[in-house]
Amino acid sequence: MALDERIITQAIVERWHKKFQESLDVDVCIVGGGPAGIVAGYFLSTWGHRVSLFERKLSLGGGMWGGGMMFNEIVVQEEAREILDQFGVPTVRFTGEYYCADSVMCTTTLASKATLAGLRVWNLMSMEDVVMRSERITGLVINWSAVQIARLHVDPLSIASKFTVDATGHACEVVNVVERKVPGKLLTPSGKFEGEKSLWADRAEQLTLENTTEVFPGLYVTGMAANATFGGPRMGPIFGGMLMSGKKVAELIHARLGGSNA
Numbered sequence: 001m002a003l004d005e006r007i008i009t010q011a012i013v014e015r016w017h018k019k020f021q022e023s024l025d026v027d028v029c030i031v032g033g034g035p036a037g038i039v040a041g042y043f044l045s046t047w048g049h050r051v052s053l054f055e056r057k058l059s060l061g062g063g064m065w066g067g068g069m070m071f072n073e074i075v076v077q078e079e080a081r082e083i084l085d086q087f088g089v090p091t092v093r094f095t096g097e098y099y100c101a102d103s104v105m106c107t108t109t110l111a112s113k114a115t116l117a118g119l120r121v122w123n124l125m126s127m128e129d130v131v132m133r134s135e136r137i138t139g140l141v142i143n144w145s146a147v148q149i150a151r152l153h154v155d156p157l158s159i160a161s162k163f164t165v166d167a168t169g170h171a172c173e174v175v176n177v178v179e180r181k182v183p184g185k186l187l188t189p190s191g192k193f194e195g196e197k198s199l200w201a202d203r204a205e206q207l208t209l210e211n212t213t214e215v216f217p218g219l220y221v222t223g224m225a226a227n228a229t230f231g232g233p234r235m236g237p238i239f240g241g242m243l244m245s246g247k248k249v250a251e252l253i254h255a256r257l258g259g260s261n262a
């Protein structure tokens with residue numbers, strides 16, 4: 001068969017536009033494709049919701065690839081191991097209730113299972129603003145990451161969603177946009193963004209789950225973004241809290257969408 005480059009171009013452009021047009025109005029938009037965002041996307045998609053995940057970078061995985069300081073192993077505690085089991089990621093007991101997994105295998109398997117479950121990933125796209133109606137978030141303003149990186153003056157596009165999840169990790173980018181646009185209105189004790197505290201693995205892992213909640217009408221926080229928003233400490237390369245937080249945010253939103261099979 002003689003290959004025609006024009007058909008290759010046409011295939012890519014047409015298929016991409018079809019996917020994008022189908023995703024202009026979804027149930028849930030997740031911003032950030034680290035472990036918390038991917039796990040949230042996996043469960044919500046598995047339970048039948050239409051979910052888009054926007055990831056600024058080329059690849060999903062966030063801070064998971066590099067394990068701890070580029071030693072590519074992660075640690076999870078007993079409570080979180082069942083989530084890795086569910087994804088089919090092998091774990092090895094190190095001692096007591098500490099388990100290890102290969103960070104590359106973990107990242108690629110989570111991403112693979114989530115996309116196969118129906119999660120639609122938009123890589124190389126960044127959230128730059130939110131759409132609000134009557135002080136409720138009703139969608140995202142998005143742009144190509146390359147536009148932002150090159151600081152080009154190019155207007156963004158917007159998409160609609162019933163719920164939005166800030167899974168942007170330490171940066172808490174969606175929450176910070178809301179804080180700037182409507183100061184003092186976050187559903188934190190002070191009404192403001194509290195900011196991440198110093199490393200304390202045990203406390204941080206508990207708080208990550210507690211802090212996984214709705215932080216503004218229509219906007220939920222998960223993963224490290226949940227802790228930073230509510231003033232919790234960071235936890236370092238233990239990833240159980242991220243996985244459990246991703247599952248919890250999926251359960252909360254699933255219930256809001258009227259689901260009962262979580």
Ligand code: 48F
Nearest residue numbers: 032033034035036055056062063126127168169223224236
């Ligand atoms: O940082 P990240 O992995 O967040 P997470 O899921 O997990 C945190 C852990 O990796 C680690 C930790 C716990 O062990 O402390 O840091 O909470 O992933 C966040 C992702 O969000 C993307 C960013 O590129 C990264 O892949 N991101 C950040 N801002 C934006 C964004 C944005 N405005 N638009 C799109 N993606």
